Amino acid sequence: MSTDNSGSTVPRRQLGRALRQLREAVPLTVVEAVAALEWSKPRLWRYETGQVPIHPNDVDVMCRAYGADTNVTEALKELARQSKAKGWWHAYSDIPEWFQLFLGMESAASRLRQYEAEVIPGLLQSPGYARAIISRGPIKGLPPDAVERRTEMRMQRQRILTRREPKAPELDVILSESALLRGFGPEVMTDQLSCLLAFSERPNVSIRVIPFSVGPHTAYQGPFVILDFPRESSARDPEPTTIYQELPTGSLYLDKAEEVETYSAIWDDLSTVALDLPASRAAIEEKIKEWSR
Structure with a gap:
């Protein structure tokens, strides 16, 4: 097995941090966000802390809920694709x-x-x-x-x-x-x-x-x-x-x-x-x- 040269958790954490900043800029509390997204608190927490990969479709849903523009949404969806790489x-x-x-x-x-x-x-x-x-x-x-x-x-x-x-x-x-x-x-x-x-x-x-x-x-x-x-x-x-x-x-x-x-x-x-x-x-x-x- 070859050693992964960068690890997949860095883009995950970058993506999670960006999504959290978008939410806070609205501003929306965690309670308000999970109500709008119809998700659980643990799911949102895992996404925002980079604990798990995020599907680009979920990124799109979050960006729409937070009012992000098209350019930001597409950039974050691309970051989500990068985060699926495995170490x-x-x-x-x-x-x-x-x-x-x-x-x-x-x-x-x-x-x-x-x-x-x-x-x-x-x-x-x-x-x-x-x-x-x-x-x-x-x-x-x-x-x-x-x-x-x-x-x-x-x-x-x-x-x-x-x-x-x-x-x-x-x-x-x-x-x-x-x-x-x-x-x-x-x-x-x-x-x-x-x-x-x-x-x-x-x-x-x-x-x-x-x-x-x-x-x-x-x-x-x-x-x-x-x-x-x-x-x-x-x-x-x-x-x-x-x-x-x-x-x-x-x-x-x-x-x-x-x-x-x-x-x-x-x-x-x-x-x-x-x-x-x-x-x-x-x-x-x-x-x-x-x-x-």
Whole structure:
């Protein structure tokens, strides 16, 4: 399978945002809009947040309800056609819909900034570590073939780091020291930490460690990813920077300016307390020695 080069969720999100702006410009509340469209609130919400593709006919109905002119309507219908393209992850039928959205965003991003406190991020996991953490995940009793399939999918994700077209994204990761210590036995962890060292040699990957010695920091509420997107053309604005937080049964996406500013400030704080790249590499090497004893 080839890695999808952009992901289909970006046009979906762009379309959803445009339709929401049209609705709000009327102005129509969500209640008023669903009454006019004779739809349910969840359907409108899924469309406006880019959770699902929108058929061009539904775009036409929405544009007529919102009083959009012909040029705007046709442009948005074309965007709806683009949103029907499928990424590589659609081959994995058991991937939740909420995570499919993230995979499309991850594939389309030009830069990813990720903080993890307890585990190694999926984009940096070794097969053995991925297999172990999937087996111990929130879904209990996964059969071996399901574990292998999810492990394969996780390895497939990592191809974005080595792709040529479009340009591979920058991946900046900050890990709590606990992620290097909380593991699945010496064999798995020495292999995983060796993989971290190998990943860190790539020009587009940065891995830094926050040692326990620095004490509390501002990311105490948990892991997150900041996704930045490229400008695809002069005629289309880039996707807004988006914050992603994964939960046991779903995920949270934040892209309001004040939300992005808050998480950017948290990231800046983490950057000040994290070790620099050489010291982080030395810390990982030391943990490999500890796991090997």
